[in-house]
Amino acid sequence: MEKMPKWADVALIPLINLVLALVVSGIVVTLIGEDPFEAMAIMVRGAVGSTYGWGYTLFYATNFIFTGLAVAVAFHAKLFNIGGEGQAQIGSLGVALVCLAIPWPHWILALPVAVIGGALFGAAWAAIPAYLQARRGSHIVITTIMFNFIASALLVYLLVETLKAPGMAPETERFPPGTFLPNARDIFAAVGIEFGRSPLNIAFLLGLLACWLVWLLMWRTKLGYEIRAFGHSESAAVYAGISPFRIVMLAMLISGALAGLMAVNAVMGEQQRLLQDNVLGAGFVGIAVALMGRSHPVGVLLAAILFGALYQGGAELEFETSVPREMIVVIQALVILFTGALDNMVRDPVKRMFLRYGKRDPQPGTTPAE
């Protein structure tokens, strides 16, 4: 038995990482003089203790699903796309332009066009770093992160100079009512369930659909196979007749499109107008989500919900106690640190433990599936 069982890889190790992060967070919370158990209770209650909490948790999770999938797809081609933030911002521009273009009569008509707008703009923003990587060898990490700043500056310029609504704040006009997506509250009210007021909207279902489509793409199509083959070994892929240029471009375009789709949830679903910093760091959280989710759509979905809960619970903690907001960022950062950077710290001992266990008690025939 050379490998540890798959369930340990996908479930046990992330769980141990999470627990470790929470323990360290607890110590920090204790050091600043707050009760860590009380803080934990507030966070859990705030995130999943009411329909209001669930609404916000899943709303944030929807953002992270899109940005997480974006990072995951690029990961499979061994491309580290950290430009999700910028791609989502430009995607939000695409969604906003669609929503403001005509007085939409009904959201059913507006949604598909907004999806295309967000995906196109996001993909276009990823296309330039992708081309530079594929043709010129400019490292994707450097170019994508630089493009985040350009995207942010571009959005500020447009909001101040051309798209600004009358009034003082740099924001566009509110989208026409025909673009308002059905809210969870309205949907549940239709079947007689009272659901707290939250921005959770139909884009969550779109997120689930995106998870399924990404799974389909990566494991059931030729292109997905090529992307993964390229990610495992470029030289082997080239030998097999796979064009690196084509794979880099396609993987990044899909990645950028997914990041751009985040705007359907955040901008079209909640803010209903284009704001200056509408992404709120979700592009970067997407990296942690993809790492924790092992770049698999199911993992991404679960990790996105966890981070959604951390966001919502953290906001609640800040509201309820004197734990400063910086502390919540510390807790989130610890989770990212343990699941991402310190992953091997846990992985190696766990693996060794499994190997030793396997030697002492060899049971042929019952070896867990790979």
Next chain:
Amino acid sequence: MTLMHKFLGAAATVALSAGVAMAEPGLIIDLGGKFDKSFNESAYTGAQRWVEETGGDYMETELQSEAQREQTMRRMAERGANPVVVLGFANASTLEKVAPDYPETNFTIVDSVVDQPNVQSIVFSEHEGSYLVGMLAGMASDTGTVSFVGGMDVPLIRKFACGYVQGVKAVDPEIEVIQNMTGTTPSAWNDPVKGGELTRAQISQGSDVVYAAAGGTGVGVLQTAADEGIYSIGVDSNQNYLHPGSVLTSMVKRVDNAVYDAFQSAAEGKFETGVQVLDLESEGVAYAVDEHNEALITDEMSAAVEEAKQKIISGEIEVHDYTATDSCPVE
């Protein structure tokens, strides 16, 4: 099932009684931070004064980004805060959307007008206060050049600038006024380094009195003015104490009174929605004189400004309001 019902019933009771116990006011501190020594801090001071005088309690939270406005407002309202006080014009479009969802909750917005039945809009006559400090600047200047550093380039700040220029020109139409804005986005409210750079540039053009209407950015303006040995004028809060001898005066905007009154009137059950204008007459705006700057204001200056103040109140002097026409008659 029965147990579940009992549990839900108990939870509902707790929620209800919590709602009654927590009918306390709420304050959302805007971007730029609670201790910006200016706009937000003034609001915070008002809330603290209310706590000291009444022994009451209030909820407070601090915004970190534009996109959080809605959730923060909703959370305050969901928690039963009443009234919910939000600071700054940037909240207007969000409040317009949120207020109708909570008809039982009252909202107060400072610096902007939101036309909803449960919203109290408080606006200040900043042009009048700026006119008075402009007069002081004009009288204190030796070089014949004074300057203005604004925060974000919005009509509200141009309103400050326009009133200031009118005051300066009222002293001597020959005095030149240099105007600069820090930026076009909300980050312009909290950029003291750039504020200092702008001030230095203005000094090199001959300015010897600078008026900062820029929130947290103003701290850098005042610091630079003190370092370079010229006069400065603070804004919103009384900033005279920051650099005694250098801060000529402060255009005090009583955001603290607005917050205090909103809290207090709600506690007394006298909360009134609609638009309230706080002007010179109601002492919503004023120029600050205290032990830190009284040596800088001569009797002559003081007499001239007091006279102008009375004339503005009586309507004899009419200070042009930039936001009324989106233009300023003087430059």
